[in-house]
Amino acid sequence: MPKDQDLWLNQLKGVVVSDGIRYTGSEEAYLKFLRTFTCTLDDKAKEIEDSYNNKDMDFCTMKVHALKSSARIIGARKLSELAERMEEAGCKGDTKTFDAHINELLDLYRSYKDKLSRLPKEMEIIKKEPISDDALSDAYEAIKAFAAQMDVDALRMIIDELGTYILSKKDEELIETINRKLIQFDWDGVEKLLQ
Structure with missing residues (x-):
């Protein structure tokens, strides 16, 4: 840093x-x-x-x-x-x-x-980097936890954060599916995706 x-x-x-x-x-x-x-x-x-x-x-x-x-x-x-x-x-x-x-x-x-x-102005332009396995795992655990709480804004923050990283095709598709479930307020669906 x-x-x-x-x-x-x-x-x-x-x-x-x-x-x-x-x-x-x-x-x-x-x-x-x-x-x-x-x-x-x-x-x-x-x-x-x-x-x-x-x-x-x-x-x-x-x-x-x-x-x-x-x-x-x-x-x-x-x-x-x-x-x-x-x-x-x-x-x-x-x-x-x-x-x-x-x-x-x-x-x-x-x-x-x-x-x-x-807040440093250079943060406004962020070059995407690959996400670590640990960070991705932590993000998915947080998504499950906030889905259980039906916390839309916290979920949006995590999903927005994931969007700043290079993800695998599989993870990109999973995040997109989670987004669709979130739009529908399908909390159970979000949790099931991450089981």
Whole structure:
């Protein structure tokens, strides 16, 4: 990894870098996940805010659940833990707790746009490299786990990440089939493909 990227990681605020690397498998993969998290932040924060304002608590809770997962993947512990408390409140119909913390959640989430603003520009252009057997195996295990949780956004992050690597024809076809199952919300189908 270039020294400037390594330095940037060491200076990163708001995340536990060791968590992110453990979840994603490598520093390079972690940086790619951070890029995805940053690029989708505005739209996903607006989805949470709009669904809350429209009193669509089921959809809002689902999006908060997805935020919990993606925040955990990048090592944003405080954000992930707050999202988890909000998700639990939403599932219980505890609107008092949800109302009390929604602005805190959105402010903290949006603060990561500034925290991650120094993401190296060279990450915008990534040359595809072959994926290691271990990384591919970890990705498939993560897909199975998130399919069991019906976590669309976390699955999208993993599939997008796999798209940055050179895959075998067999794995490309498997990922494409998983994508089709995901579009249909066929969670059991996704899990069966990876058994």
